Amino acid sequence: MDKTMDDIIREGNAYACIQCGRCTGSCPSGRECGLRTRKIIHMARVGIDVFKTEELWDCTTCFTCQERCPKEVKITDIIIELRNLAVKNSYYPSMADVPKIIIQNLYRTGNGQPLSPEVSKLRSIIGLDKEPNDIAKDKEALADFQKLLDGLPLMRWGGI
Amino acid sequence: MDYAFFPGCIAKNVYPGIEKATRIVFEKMNVGLHDYPYSCCPPPGVVACYDKDTWYALGARNLALSEPDNRDIMTICAGCYGTLHNVWHELQHNDAKRAYVNEHLGRIGMTYKGTSRPIHFVDLLDGMRDTITQNKEVDLDLRVAVHYGCHYLKPTTVTGENSESPMLLDEIVGLVGCKSIPFKDRLTCCGAGGGVMSGEPELSLKIMERKLKNIKKADVDCIVNICSFCHMNFDQSQKKLESFDIPVLHLNQLLGLAFGVKHKHLGLHMNLVSTRDLVKKVKGAKKGRDEE
Numbered sequence: 001m002d003k004t005m006d007d008i009i010r011e012g013n014a015y016a017c018i019q020c021g022r023c024t025g026s027c028p029s030g031r032e033c034g035l036r037t038r039k040i041i042h043m044a045r046v047g048i049d050v051f052k053t054e055e056l057w058d059c060t061t062c063f064t065c066q067e068r069c070p071k072e073v074k075i076t077d078i079i080i081e082l083r084n085l086a087v088k089n090s091y092y093p094s095m096a097d098v099p100k101i102i103i104q105n106l107y108r109t110g111n112g113q114p115l116s117p118e119v120s121k122l123r124s125i126i127g128l129d130k131e132p133n134d135i136a137k138d139k140e141a142l143a144d145f146q147k148l149l150d151g152l153p154l155m156r157w158g159g160i
Numbered sequence: 161m162d163y164a165f166f167p168g169c170i171a172k173n174v175y176p177g178i179e180k181a182t183r184i185v186f187e188k189m190n191v192g193l194h195d196y197p198y199s200c201c202p203p204p205g206v207v208a209c210y211d212k213d214t215w216y217a218l219g220a221r222n223l224a225l226s227e228p229d230n231r232d233i234m235t236i237c238a239g240c241y242g243t244l245h246n247v248w249h250e251l252q253h254n255d256a257k258r259a260y261v262n263e264h265l266g267r268i269g270m271t272y273k274g275t276s277r278p279i280h281f282v283d284l285l286d287g288m289r290d291t292i293t294q295n296k297e298v299d300l301d302l303r304v305a306v307h308y309g310c311h312y313l314k315p316t317t318v319t320g321e322n323s324e325s326p327m328l329l330d331e332i333v334g335l336v337g338c339k340s341i342p343f344k345d346r347l348t349c350c351g352a353g354g355g356v357m358s359g360e361p362e363l364s365l366k367i368m369e370r371k372l373k374n375i376k377k378a379d380v381d382c383i384v385n386i387c388s389f390c391h392m393n394f395d396q397s398q399k400k401l402e403s404f405d406i407p408v409l410h411l412n413q414l415l416g417l418a419f420g421v422k423h424k425h426l427g428l429h430m431n432l433v434s435t436r437d438l439v440k441k442v443k444g445a446k447k448g449r450d451e452e
Binding site: 032080098106144152155 | 183195196197202208217311323348366
């Protein structure tokens with residue numbers, strides 16, 4: 001179900017934006033870096049391929065902008081969709097190596113954050129099972145999970 | 161009361177004290193927690209931002225696991241809750257997406273019905289205030305900075321919460337004798353989400369540093385959170401920044417202390433920021449109570 005730029009703008013109600021800047025003023029990340037949510041919405045509307053900009057990846061997806069928007073523009077939803085579009089068009093930010101490792105861990109163990117031998121030891125010290133009673137332990141469930149993932153778009157777009 | 165228990169990968173695989181504290185506290189309150197072969201939620205910051213359809217399908221797999229037992233799913237992390245609740249909500253309203261998800265789950269012999277709802281544990285606690293009070297053995301008498309976690313509160317079109325002035329967590333800590341201290345920008349993001357902590361650690365740390373400076377001014381005994389992912393960020397970032405030493409407790413660890421559980425059983429000694437002074441203070445409160 002691939003979305004075009006036009007779908008993203010329409011579904012996200014971006015045409016309602018009055019460029020007031022309340023989103024940028026509310027952004028905890030924009031205080032510390034070059035992310036300007038107002039500008040991203042503007043660029044998207046006027047047809048610039050904003051999914052190519054690296055600032056898109058500075059958003060922590062806290063949804064404060066979306067909550068405070070007086071015109072109900074779904075700003076955070078738009079940013080997430082633009083990231084999806086970026087990934088599909090191979091515009092990964094240069095720093096995306098770690099997210100890739102997380103995706104590889106997800107495939108290998110069923111968890112983005114896998115268990116380490118150190119934490120396994122800590123678990124038993126406080127009286128928990130050494131290994132959590134989850135997918136990583138249940139080999140059959142893990143095999144099914146991998147089969148599920150194999151047929152899903154992430155493995156294609158994620159470049160794994 | 162019985163729930164499917166979704167610990168999430170941080171509580172399982174990084175801060176097991178949170179998982180342990182949750183099991184102890186809920187057992188004391190007579191809530192049965194059941195394990196399922198869950199994958200991680202999957203993470204909203206990495207999986208949803210890379211491919212939303214994959215996020216829906218993997219989230220639906222987790223949601224479907226306890227459907228045959230008619231069990232709702234209790235989460236202890238705002239990130240897990242964000243994923244599971246948003247996926248559930250979307251699939252309630254979007255038939256095309258539900259069909260898509262079921263087409264994929266069908267490949268591994270599963271079906272998603274949407275009959276098991278995700279619930280964040282703090283919402284569960286909201287209806288158990290008397291039980292909390294009954295289990296309380298120590299009035300903690302701590303000054304705490306509470307942190308809600310963005311994806312517990314927002315987007316409010318999905319969560320139904322009040323994202324600008326929530327009070328639930330403040331009230332819950334109050335039940336065990338803690339005072340929630342106001343601080344500047346108390347509801348802002350900790351900086352971990354959206355894949356920023358993994359993708360741009362320096363930016364994430366800057367957001368956190370500003371937050372910690374505001375908390376430090378409030379002169380609190382500890383930070384109390386309801387999100388394992390924020391918990392990890394608060395604890396690990398203080399170690400990196402070197403200029404802060406504010407202990408970080410998940411709410412279930414705080415409740416554990418109030419219920420008289422030994423701090424080592426709650427994994428408090430496994431935090432990077434020392435909890436020693438805090439534990440000493442709580443022991444003092446307990447001793448005072450015993451002597452009365």
